[in-house]
């Protein structure tokens with residue numbers, strides 16, 4: 494068994510899950526890791542290695558586009574919170590994040606109609622540089638997203654099985670085909686002084702698949718049950734998987750949403766750090782993912798493992814607690830609005846006033 498006070502991040506071999514003989518071993522390892530650690534490296538996935546290496550080559554070119562072109566794709570254009578954010582535009586836990594990023598969704602057409610709840614407007618089309626500006630990028634990235642989407646839905650089934658439930662149990666939160674999953678392409682430039690790349694937080698998505706696209710950079714850290722920060726260094730040919738608050742809520746705390754953060758590269762790093770998180774976040778907008786959702790389904794022996802692990806006495810992350818009372822779409826919108834108040838002010842003025850009664854914040858709330 495791994496310890497909830499882990500000192501390093503375990504690695505799971507996805508190929509074990511694809512073979513009938515070895516699948517039970519994989520499921521047992523996954524159960525242990527998702528209850529005690531909430532973070533893992535996944536190796537031997539079916540994601541095409543050539544697509545991953547082509548994407549890694551394209552990322553510096555994406556950020557090297559002229560600043561006015563990047564600004565023309567700014568997130569404030571988009572009610573779906575998709576687009577470009579300049580360095581320092583995002584806030585986590587009351588402080589500026591030193592990262593520059595593009596947020597994209599899996600291909601999606603907005604289904605929002607006037608009169609719908611405002612959170613129906615959070616899924617919609619992405620803003621890409623044109624084919625002339627960055628040849629091949631959109632097609633490559635969308636192919637990558639298709640593969641990550643397929644890996645996510647297969648992995649979610651393994652999570653259900655590791656909970657001792659039928660493999661399609663968690664699919665009920667993702668029933669419609671038109672949902673959008675969120676991804677970011679992120680650049681953390683070298684900083685002269687110690688700075689947060691992104692502050693301590695939980696993810697809201699059920700599962701996050703992170704590609705650490707700069708092989709030689711530390712920076713990502715996960716928090717164990719004692720509150721210590723543990724390095725999650727890049728490991729070639731793997732994805733880092735972590736679980737988010739919606740899965741923690743829906744499993745009544747069995748699966749750990751693990752607090753994590755990124756330290757910006759220090760001057761000796763010399764080069765920026767790049768990363769690509771893919772959030773399996775496109776749940777049904779009206780889904781409730783509170784503890785009642787799977788009530789009476791979770792087997793007592795699984796709940797016992799949770800109780801033996803204990804709960805977190807110390808954490809620096811407190812976000813996404815709204816899952817206890819609001820539907821998934823609303824919680825997603827609140828999280829996005831708190832991270833990007835300028836987008837919220839423009840496209841969701843009523844919500845902006847509710848969240849920021851004193852006007853545009855100098856510092857964000859805990860997202």
Ligand SMILES: O=C(O)CCC(=O)C(=O)O
Nearest residue numbers: 679691696713755768770
């Ligand atoms: O860039 C990373 O390595 C992690 C980013 C992250 O945790 C996030 O965007 O939620």
Ligand SMILES: [Fe+2]
Nearest residue numbers: 694695696753
């Ligand atoms: Fe995260």
